Amino acid sequence: MPLTPLDIHNKEFGRSFRGYDEDEVNEFLDQVIKDYEALIRENKDLQSQVATLQERLDHFATIEETLSKTIIVAQEAADEVKNNSKKEAQLILKEAEKNADRIINESLARSRKIALEIEELKKQASVYRTRFRTLVEAQLELLSKDDWKALEPGNGEEGGQGF
Template sequence: MPLSPLDIHNKEFSRAFRGYDEDEVDDFLERVIQDYEALIRQNKELEAQIEALNERLRHFENLEESLSKAILVAQETAEEVKANARKEAQLIIKEAEKNADRIVAEALNRSRKIAQEIEDVQRNAAIFRARFRSLLQAQLEMLDSADWEWFDRETKDLTSVESNL
């Protein structure tokens, strides 16, 4: 069992003829030296462990700092990506609205042209019907005219002449 400071302090040496018993003092000092050397070795080992642990602590602190910075950069990047996505979405929406407006305008123009063409066809059909009706009426009038009666008489006369021949 190692000596404690109290053991060293309370140690009493027995007296010999000329003072302390040298062998006893030497044995005690040898024990003190051994314990002291053991304590020094243990202290050095503990200091080495403390240094290693401090080094690991510095490493982990650096790692923590790096991770914190990386997290901040990632958050900033995420915010930038979100902002860019919002801007791009707005641009896409605006472009889609422009395209929709253009498509609607083109459709309206086409429907107006088709409506105009329908009106033109209806007008032309009405004109054609009126002209055709006029032509038919003129032909009917011509059929009902006296000139056909003359033609009928002449044709009958020729037919009778031919039958006589």
Template sequence: MPLTPLDIHNKEFTRSFRGYDEDEVNEFLDQIIKDYEAALREKKELFEQVNSLDEKLAHFNNIEETLNKSILVAQEAADDLRGNAQKEAQLIIKESEKNANRIVNEALTKSRKVMMEMEELKKQASVYKMRFKMLIEAQMEMLQTDDWEQFAGSEEFDEEELLKEHEQNS
């Protein structure tokens, strides 16, 4: 068990005939007591300081652990967010490609339809042109026949007869 300043103070030595000077020993003991009390106070202060620093260290260790956990959670959240963003981007790209294909297919279908209509119109125009040409040729033939001279001499003409002749020539 360590000595206390009180133990040093209360210590009594046995007296001998040729012993140490009592005042000198007492002064030395007083100095030892003061130094020992100072050492004990310093030890107590250092012990309290160590306890305080241990508490702060524990607190900072808790903060560090919490920050590390927060960093991990943030990294996981960032990874999840990045993964979700990539998935969403891929979905958007696929949807865009699908829409683009649909638009291209619709345009091709409309283009084919317009081309078919254009071909049909060309055919109809060709048929119309041929019929019109035949009509004009028939009319020209009628004009070149001698039947006109017959009408020139007579003042009246039969419309029905003219139509019959026209139908026969056509």
């Protein structure tokens, strides 16, 4: 157990012949008591400061740990957002490619259909022209026959009407 100022104050020394001067010893002991009390107070103050500083250190260590965890969580969240964005971009790209393929295929099919319709219309136009030519030729042939001359005025047939 450590020595206290009271222990120093209550310490009694035995007397001997030609021993130390009692007043000097008492003065010295009083000085030792004062210095010892000052050291004890200073020690308590320092312990209090150490405790306060340790609390602050613990507080800052907790803040540092929290910040580290926050940074890690933020980094993980950023990585997750980045990965999700990449996946979403890939899905959008695949969907766009699918749509582009579908549009191209539909356009090609429509183009083929229109080309077939054009060919069919050309055939129909050719058939129509041929029929029309045949009709016109037949009509011209009818007009060039002698039967029409008999219908003309002045050929002696019925009172001819002028056409």
